[in-house]
Amino acid sequence: MRCPRCGTDDLVQGRYHKVPLSRCDKCGGVYVEIKHNVHFLDALAKDLAAEVNLDTEIPPHEGQDAVALCPRCSGAMERFGYLGTNRVYLDRCGRCMALWHDGDELGTTAALHARTTMRLQSRAVSRREDEDDQERRLHSMMMSRIAMSRGFTMGGF
Ligand SMILES: [Zn+2]
Numbered sequence: 001m002r003c004p005r006c007g008t009d010d011l012v013q014g015r016y017h018k019v020p021l022s023r024c025d026k027c028g029g030v031y032v033e034i035k036h037n038v039h040f041l042d043a044l045a046k047d048l049a050a051e052v053n054l055d056t057e058i059p060p061h062e063g064q065d066a067v068a069l070c071p072r073c074s075g076a077m078e079r080f081g082y083l084g085t086n087r088v089y090l091d092r093c094g095r096c097m098a099l100w101h102d103g104d105e106l107g108t109t110a111a112l113h114a115r116t117t118m119r120l121q122s123r124a125v126s127r128r129e130d131e132d133d134q135e136r137r138l139h140s141m142m143m144s145r146i147a148m149s150r151g152f153t154m155g156g157f
């Protein structure tokens with residue numbers, strides 16, 4: 001498969017921990033099936049957390065243009081903000097339901113994934129009766145973002 005970002009001929013097929021994926025050695029981009037994406041980001045975030053503090057502010061940005069075509073099926077790729085944010089972007093193939101992670105965004109994606117997961121976990125533990133409305137709305141919004149992302153994971157399969 002050809003890299004949809006930099007055009008290098010051979011994406012390297014392999015696994016990250018147990019997760020099967022294809023990687024471009026040149027630009028660091030990763031192509032992964034949607035059903036494996038959460039496991040991929042879990043594993044990546046765990047590895048990154050051993051090296052750096054992932055609980056840092058992630059500023060919004062515009063990101064690059066979408067990659068044009070899916071490397072596997074040549075379907076059109078659609079760009080979207082991960083977890084409904086404009087902090088990091090993924091490309092999704094509308095035909096075979098696979099994802100493209102740009103190499104330079106992968107760390108940020110993992111950080112956002114880890115931060116959201118960690119906040120939800122700590123919030124669940126520290127949830128109190130006197131939680132105010134604003135906090136409850138925020139919690140609900142984050143939950144729905146996660147649910148959407150998890151639901152979407154199952155969608156095409
Ligand atoms: Zn590449």
Ligand SMILES: [Zn+2]
Nearest residue numbers: 070073093096
């Ligand atoms: Zn495709």
